[in-house]
Amino acid sequence: MNHAIVIFTSKYGATKRYAQWIAQALSCPLLEAKNCSKTELAKYDTIIYGGGLYAGGVNGIKLLPQNWQLISNKHVILFTCGIADPADTENTLQIRQSLAKTLPAEMMEKLHIFHFRGAIDYAKLGLVHRAMMAMLRKMLLKKDENTLREEDKQLLQSYGGRADFTDPASIKPLVAFVRTLA
Numbered sequence: 001m002n003h004a005i006v007i008f009t010s011k012y013g014a015t016k017r018y019a020q021w022i023a024q025a026l027s028c029p030l031l032e033a034k035n036c037s038k039t040e041l042a043k044y045d046t047i048i049y050g051g052g053l054y055a056g057g058v059n060g061i062k063l064l065p066q067n068w069q070l071i072s073n074k075h076v077i078l079f080t081c082g083i084a085d086p087a088d089t090e091n092t093l094q095i096r097q098s099l100a101k102t103l104p105a106e107m108m109e110k111l112h113i114f115h116f117r118g119a120i121d122y123a124k125l126g127l128v129h130r131a132m133m134a135m136l137r138k139m140l141l142k143k144d145e146n147t148l149r150e151e152d153k154q155l156l157q158s159y160g161g162r163a164d165f166t167d168p169a170s171i172k173p174l175v176a177f178v179r180t181l182a
């Protein structure tokens with residue numbers, strides 16, 4: 001396998017957990033995006049970036065477009081970490097559609113994307129995030145119950161509490177893929 005690095009942005013720790021598991025499995029360095037310099041990025045053949053999902057967007061994704069010139073000839077892998085179930089293809093399709101709106105087409109074509117399931121603990125949410133979730137709940141409660149998607153129902157059920165779907169086994173496809181890279 002070539003030289004890889006795992007870089008992440010994590011607000012409440014779920015993405016960090018996945019980043020740690022991946023770095024451990026691949027025996028490669030782990031770095032928080034805010035501490036990642038161009039010099040550091042230049043050293044590796046494979047860049048694995050992970051960020052939590054917030055209102056459909058990937059936290060800290062700007063690292064990739066901002067450094068595209070430097071990394072476009074490398075293997076670039078993106079993983080997302082969100083509370084919605086990645087086994088639901090409607091969900092992953094939405095994540096990719098939203099990424100395609102913010103990233104250039106050339107980048108979307110080159111990216112290898114994986115999706116993992118995160119965690120939420122309402123007691124630990126910051127004020128802005130708490131308000132966003134309250135607004136989302138209010139919006140969902142106004143809808144006809146029969147039109148709600150599975151993830152919306154889950155959000156309403158878990159609202160205010162804690163849910164943790166992080167699973168170390170789910171990194172296997174990403175790790176296996178990186179091991180195939182020359």
Ligand SMILES: Cc1cc2nc3c(=O)[nH]c(=O)nc-3n(C[C@H](O)[C@H](O)[C@H](O)COP(=O)(O)O)c2cc1C
Nearest residue numbers: 010011012013014015052055056082083084118119
């Ligand atoms: C304000 C807010 C918005 C969120 N939006 C999404 C979302 O659009 N899709 C999703 O799957 N999860 C969403 N989540 C759940 C987070 O992605 C989940 O908590 C994830 O584990 C966060 O990872 P982190 O703690 O590493 O930042 C949201 C959470 C908050 C607080």
